[in-house]
Amino acid sequence: MEPKDVWRAVSRHRLLVLTIVVVTGAAVGVGLWLAPKTxxxxxxxxxxxxxxxxxxxxxxxxxxxxxxxxxxxxxxxxxxxxxxxxxxxxxxxxxxxxxxxxxxxxxxxxxxxxxxxxxxxxxxxxxxxxxxxxxxxxxxxxxxxxxPARPPATFSSPNLLLGIGVGVLLAVILAVCGALLRERRVAVVGAPHEVEELADAPVLAQMSQPRDPSTLPALYPGTTAADVFRQLRIALEAEASSDPVTLVVVTGVRPGGVHVWLGANLAVSLANVGRRVLLVDGRVGEEDGRPVAAGQDGAGLYDVLVGDDLDSALSPGPVPGLTVLPAGQWGGEPSDTLLETRFAHVMDEAARRFDIVVVLAPPLDQRDDARVMAAGGSVLLAVPEAGVAQRELREHVARIRSVGVRLLGVVLLTKRPERLAS
CATH class of the missing domain: 3.30.70.1130 (EIF_2_alpha)
Incomplete structure (x- = not known):
């Protein structure tokens, strides 16, 4: 941590710092007053x-x-x-x-x-x-x-100057520590370098959040909106060049469909350059999740997990090379059990038929499905700027890595015009 980070924490939590200084000063003063005098x-x-x-x-x-x-x-x-x-x-x-x-x-x-x-x-x-x-x-x-000795006017112990000096030093140390601890708990994610430091992973792109997360701007190559996802695709491919991946699970840290919008457009962008892409809607049992598409006779991921043939649940995507596996209608089988016992087998079969599989997973603050789905693959994490505390992001990243999953990178979503990582 650099001095500027300490100063920023102290500045942000001035009231807390002042309170700690006043309380510590009062405690030192009372202690000196109550201490036995000699x-x-x-x-x-x-x-x-x-x-x-x-x-x-x-x-x-x-x-x-x-x-x-x-x-x-x-x-x-x-x-x-x-x-x-x-x-x-x-x-x-x-x-x-x-x-x-x-x-x-x-x-x-x-x-x-x-x-x-x-x-x-x-x-x-x-x-x-x-x-x-x-x-x-x-x-x-x-x-x-x-x-001759005369009665002293002031006591020699406790030493007032020493006590005040120690009290001031203690107040400063406690105030700074309090500000830093508060900063760790409540400070929100801001600049890309902060995200990279917290996640220990690169920020692959920085883009604005969509007004309508159901749109697919990647369908229109050559436009400014589509170029955002082209740059994301290039950054993702560069990051995976040394250790290629065939499974990318896209998830977020907050409820909503922003990460779904991100994953769907990434899949379209990959298909636009000739990749055979399977887009899987893995939001199992989400009541508020809008399905990506409907398969033949409404079949989807659930049906494949309970034993149906993969082909029976696939649907063609909006661009050549893109195939969609929707979530399907979930029945009585527990989703957690199906994901833990069958999902990896289905993804192995998909990996033999497609160049890359993009999975849309529920956000991390709702379920642990993303960690299960990403076993043997990697995670692309959508993080809203100023929308998640640094402590929360650090905890989410630790949970992802605790099961051996690779965090491929982070996409920082802002409310400002798109800016891309170099």
């Missing part, structure tokens, strides 16, 4: 050398380091505990008090942490007052509290 108070103890001191400066510095470590000694902690106005255990004080010598100076810094700012300052000052009692230098230092 305060740090610091007292500075001066350890100047006594006039009677005999150690060298290096030894005195080492002793000052020992003074800093003395802040956590058992004796000092016990003495500090006994002097505090608020009860604290020795273990609590051990975790609270930190002492260190500031190198290059005569100062020892006493730092105390507590949930109460007043107590934090009291602990630091009390520790600074107790340390001289346990002087490890044997009188080498003169101790004074040069900078």
């Amino acid at each position: 305060y740090v108070a610091t007292a500075t103890l001066s350890a100047a050398s006594s006039p009677q001191a005999t150690p060298t400066d290096e030894d005195l510095d080492s002793l000052r380091g020992s003074v800093g470590e003395l802040a956590n000694s058992e004796d000092v902690l016990e003495e500090v505990r006994s002097r505090l106005s608020q009860p604290r255990t020795v273990e609590q004080l051990r975790d609270s008090i930190r002492g260190r010598w500031i190198q290059g100076t005569i100062l020892v810094e006493i730092e105390a942490t507590d949930s109460d700012p007043e107590v934090a300052a009291e602990i630091a000052n009390t520790t600074a007052a107790v340390i001289p009692i346990y002087d490890p230098s044997n009188g080498s230092f003169l101790f004074t509290t040069s900078n």
